Amino acid sequence: MNTKPFIRCDQYNFIKFQVKHLVQSYSTIKDQDVLRAISYSSLDKVINLFPEYELYREIFEKIPEIKSDIQATHFLDELRPYVIPFRTVSEKTIEKLFPKAKKLKLPPMELDLKEISYLGWYDIRSERKYLVFDYDGKLVGINGTFRNVTKGICSVCNGHEEVGLFMANVKSGKETFTNRGNYICNDSQRCNQNIKTLDKLYNFIELVKKLS
Numbered sequence: 253m254n255t256k257p258f259i260r261c262d263q264y265n266f267i268k269f270q271v272k273h274l275v276q277s278y279s280t281i282k283d284q285d286v287l288r289a290i291s292y293s294s295l296d297k298v299i300n301l302f303p304e305y306e307l308y309r310e311i312f313e314k315i316p317e318i319k320s321d322i323q324a325t326h327f328l329d330e331l332r333p334y335v336i337p338f339r340t341v342s343e344k345t346i347e348k349l350f351p352k353a354k355k356l357k358l359p360p361m362e363l364d365l366k367e368i369s370y371l372g373w374y375d376i377r378s379e380r381k382y383l384v385f386d387y388d389g390k391l392v393g394i395n396g397t398f399r400n401v402t403k404g405i406c407s408v409c410n411g412h413e414e415v416g417l418f419m420a421n422v423k424s425g426k427e428t429f430t431n432r433g434n435y436i437c438n439d440s441q442r443c444n445q446n447i448k449t450l451d452k453l454y455n456f457i458e459l460v461k462k463l464s
Contacts, residue, residue, distance in 0.1 A: 257336045258398055263301050263367045264335050266448040270294040271315065271324045278319045291316035294402065308334075337365035339386055349384060349393025356382070359440040369407075369447050372440030373395075374398060381418055387457050394460055396420035407434040409446035410457050420460040432460050 259267070277290045294317045299305045305312070311331070320326050343358055350356055358375035359382070371384040381398035384391060401416040420432035434456060437443035447453060 257334050258302070259331065259334045260450070261338070261367060261444065262447045262450050262453075263407055264331065264366075265445065266301065267298050268328055269332065269448060270297055271318055271327060274315070274318050275321055275324050286364065288316075291318075307320065313429075332366065333459075335366040338368045338371065340365065341371060341384060341391070345391065346384070346393070349391060350382065350395060353378070353380075353382075353395065363441070368441070369450065369453060370440070370442040371445065372443070373442055374438075381416075383418075385453070385457055387454070387461075390455065392461060394420055394457070396460065398438075404435050405445070406437045406443055408436050408453050409443045409448075410452055411437070411443070411446035413442060413446070418460070422460060 271294070274294050275461045277287060281287055281290075296344060297313065298312055298315060302308060311334070314327055318327055341359075346356070346358060347353075353375075355377070357373070357375040357377060359371055363371070370386075372381065374381045379397065379399075380395050382393070382395045384393050386392075396419045398416045398418050401414060403412070404415045405411070406413055406415050414437070415435040416438050417433060418436045421429050422432045423429055436456070437446075
């Protein structure tokens, strides 16, 4: 069996959601036929994440057997070695991504890179939020103002969280710029935990990244 990491962080979050839903179903539903249907539905949804599923069949075929929190925790712990970590980002890399930022406060470097789909932090001195994405195979750095913190839906993770309005100054023509942005999570770590697909994340990057 191929043991090379192949699960993205967002996919791991999606699998975790399916497994927790399965355990919750076993605690509230008694009909065995219904439970069997939910179990195999969860398996199908996970399978659909991986076109080369046959390579990993042995790993995922355990899903329909999960009925308790202990089994779920054990299964998710077994998956952890297969999660692809976010790229290691050095201080020098961050400085290159944000060359105009002076005395930039750096993000916490002790983050578990297997638990993030992007790197995000707020610099209180400049009152700006900084984001680093792995997009199309290369690191992209975006920064913008971050204000109007309130409860709402995050445009990146789709979770109902404490969010703020992120606005970046984006090049819209040869010599013209425009402000673009949307509401995103105040807590980037929590946002990462909520991401179950990269679709909205990529939409956000497309919205606020500088056009070439």
